Amino acid sequence: MTRMPKHPGEAAPSRGNGAALRRLASGEWHQARGAGHGPPGHAPNAADLSRTIEIARVLLVIGLVFLHYGAIPPGWVSPFRGVDPASPHRVASFVNSAVLFFFFSAVPLLSTISGWLFFRFGEDRPWPALRRRMRARVRSLYAPLVVWNTIFLLALLAVHATGEGASLTRQMNIDLGHADAMAYVNAVLALTDHPVAFQFWFVRDLFLTVLLSPLLWLSLRQAPWLGALVLGGAWVMDWNLVVFFRADVPFFFYLGALARLRGYLPMPGRGATSALVTLYVALVLLRVSAPLLVDVDAPGTAWWLDFATRAMRPVGVLACWGVCLRIAAASWSGTVARHGNFAFFLHATHYPLIAAVKLVLWHLLPSETDAWLLAHYAASVAVTVLLSFGAAKSIAAASPGLYTFLAGGRDIRAPSRA
Incomplete structure (x- = not known):
């Protein structure tokens, strides 16, 4: 854990500063010049840290695409249980479940990053800053959520009207044959239930966390560890605080904010990252092997397995962050980081796209062997990402403003920055 000055100044943007990135990844840091004039807990080498954050966004959202592939046909046994002991394709089942559990760290790390970034303002006038950020998140989070879910719902209704696509429509988060008015409201607005494009549960919970940021700020200033204890206790006990879909988002958002305001930033070096990744992979493999x-199915076992799965996530957050730091230190890291402005668009479009791609590619499978099932798995994710990227480029070329809105305020033509 790197200790930073309480009020270091803004770091000047680096231009190809590979040496600084390598120092960042190895655990070294430098105090920014002009201390005392920047936001509290601001990281040294801010532009280099920004590159790491963009890399994390891209890779973690691609990880979510893998995660949302779901069950491998033809058995369709949920990978959330772990390896399927009864499957004739146990290797494919094991790999699918292992990748899924590995990327369970994606939402916690993205939430932590969001908390870190949200509270990058001075302490002299916090309330105007909070109001500005809350208004900005209406445009960058909730408005795209509403538009995307409206698009998906209309498309789903069109497919349903044709009487075709039953395999696809039943995977969506609304039963069109029995939905009442509130189900349609939630399908678009995600007020009390998940939206039709269920991946937007994260965006909704993140937006709700932002709306509650004045309360979080008071806790961070007056009782920081009590707030962490309350939110952490809710997360450990799997209590979603009534208004959230999952307590991961507010808890890890709070941890990111607390780290920023206390002036701490985890900066695992090469050795620590290797140890964290090794530990996390071992925990993932153990959890996958649970069945x-x-x-x-024994009474009480499901609760303990869920608890163990949650307990793995902080290790995964540190491991994945360390990996992103190591990638950011590489000479080719800019190739990954410059696609950070695509991450929100990919998150928005990857489901139900991957469900449709999965069904189409299934008909092309020459045989049902472990090797071909894993090839189908990888191809489904790759095609989904490529189709989404192609759609992003096409929309951005036709209407840059529309793309920027659909991508949460991020212009695909502009350099990515956190």
């Missing part, structure tokens, strides 16, 4: 070791 081979215990009766997962």
